[in-house]
Amino acid sequence: MVKPNIETIRLTQPYDLKETLYSGQAFRWRQLQSPKSTEGIWHEGLINSIRVRLNQVDNSINIESDPKHKEFVVHAVETYLRVEDDMASIYDTMSSDQYLKRATAQYRGLHILRQDPWECLITFICSANNNIPRIRQLIELICNSAGKYLTDHYGAYRTFPTSSEINNLGEQGLRNLGFGFRAKYIAKAAVMESEGQIAISELRGKSYGEILESLISIPGVGDKVANCVMLFSMDCLEAFPVDVWIRRILRENYVTKKDKVPDSQLRTWSQNQFGPFAGYVNQYLFHKRRLA
DNA sequence: ATCGAACCTCCAAT
DNA sequence: AATTGGAGGTTCG
Numbered sequence: 048m049v050k051p052n053i054e055t056i057r058l059t060q061p062y063d064l065k066e067t068l069y070s071g072q073a074f075r076w077r078q079l080q081s082p083k084s085t086e087g088i089w090h091e092g093l094i095n096s097i098r099v100r101l102n103q104v105d106n107s108i109n110i111e112s113d114p115k116h117k118e119f120v121v122h123a124v125e126t127y128l129r130v131e132d133d134m135a136s137i138y139d140t141m142s143s144d145q146y147l148k149r150a151t152a153q154y155r156g157l158h159i160l161r162q163d164p165w166e167c168l169i170t171f172i173c174s175a176n177n178n179i180p181r182i183r184q185l186i187e188l189i190c191n192s193a194g195k196y197l198t199d200h201y202g203a204y205r206t207f208p209t210s211s212e213i214n215n216l217g218e219q220g221l222r223n224l225g226f227g228f229r230a231k232y233i234a235k236a237a238v239m240e241s242e243g244q245i246a247i248s249e250l251r252g253k254s255y256g257e258i259l260e261s262l263i264s265i266p267g268v269g270d271k272v273a274n275c276v277m278l279f280s281m282d283c284l285e286a287f288p289v290d291v292w293i294r295r296i297l298r299e300n301y302v303t304k305k306d307k308v309p310d311s312q313l314r315t316w317s318q319n320q321f322g323p324f325a326g327y328v329n330q331y332l333f334h335k336r337r338l339a
Numbered sequence: 340a341t342c343g344a345a346c347c348t349c350c351a352a353t
Numbered sequence: 354a355a356t357t358g359g360a361g362g363t364t365c366g
Contacts, residue, residue, distance in 0.1 A: 071361070175362040181349065182361090227347020232363085269363050290361040311341090333361085 052114040054121045055107050060134045063156030064090070064103035067128070070334050072160050072279045074170055074183045075190070075207075094120075094127045095163070096206045098199055113199035129161050137324045146300050147328060150335040159330055160279055164247045165240070166207040167280035168262070171272045172232050188224045192216060210240035232267025239265060251281045258283065270314060278326040287317045287325045296332050 068076040068090055076092040079100065087102040089111070097120060100111040108128070112120045125131070134156075141147040173185050186207075193208035193216045208216075214237050221230035239245045245265060250258045258281060262273035271290055277283035289297075294313060301320070302308045308316050321328040 171361095172363095176346075176348095176360060177362085178349085178360045184349095222347080225348060227349095228345090228363090229347075267363065271362060275361090288361085292361060309341095337361085 054110045058106045061156040150331040162280040164280040171275045172267045210237040213237035
């Protein structure tokens with residue numbers, strides 16, 4: 048048994064690791080049992096197919112991983128957690144709004160993640176007409192059925208499957224796992240990706256409109272799912288997913304009936320209202336309402 | 340163009 | 354104990 052490698056990130060801005068990892072953006076993180084009391088809770092998950100364990104103590108995030116990843120794990124974690132986001136500017140855009148001000152005070156340090164685009168896409172196709180425990184379950188099942196086996200000093204684990212690995216499963220395989228009507232969407236997305244019809248990993252960096260158009264062309268992906276993928280994996284901080292909760296919040300606090308904004312325009316209305324960090328606004332609004 | 344209903348499956352609430 | 358309704362949405366008519 049090799050001694051685990053522990054690295055530390057010193058935070059220069061507010062960060063709340065626990066709220067961030069379990070805020071409904073990512074679905075494979077889990078808390079480890081019996082934390083050694085004082086040193087905080089450890090969370091286990093994968094970043095770039097590397098298994099890492101993270102915990103936050105005050106302004107430090109500790110990273111434990113297999114020593115073979117020592118060279119690049121810190122950078123990978125920093126990128127994934129978006130520790131460099133300029134929270135002062137982001138909070139500034141929310142400061143004139145009393146409702147948002149309370150949300151930022153309450154969940155200060157909550158961040159958007161920078162996930163793998165392919166995994167994020169499949170995850171949010173799964174989210175359609177679904178609930179969080181079952182999304183987690185489906186993602187775990189697809190990894191255990193089609194992901195690669197990797198081994199580190201903790202033991203064996205499974206990566207999130209690539210498009211060709213999902214092709215091996217096929218629509219029927221996905222149905223057998225319980226994906227239901229989402230099976231054909233995911234199977235089709237995997238075929239499109241593996242045949243080069245869409246290149247998910249090359250979308251990051253392109254314009255908002257271009258990425259949205261590409262994503263919408265995938266079956267099972269509408270405006271909401273596309274905006275989730277763009278926000279949580281493609282650096283589009285202006286993306287604004289409108290789901291049932293956000294719609295409720297907007298209708299209760301911002302856009303009343305007499306404003307005559309139809310549901311179909313709620314997303315663009317919000318992007319105009321909240322600006323280039325609308326995605327961050329969305330996350331704080333959603334988080335506040337969900338845990339209310 | 341716009342608007343409901345249907346969709347797999349699980350599970351909590353009758 | 355069997356049934357119904359709904360879940361972070363999309364598609365089809």
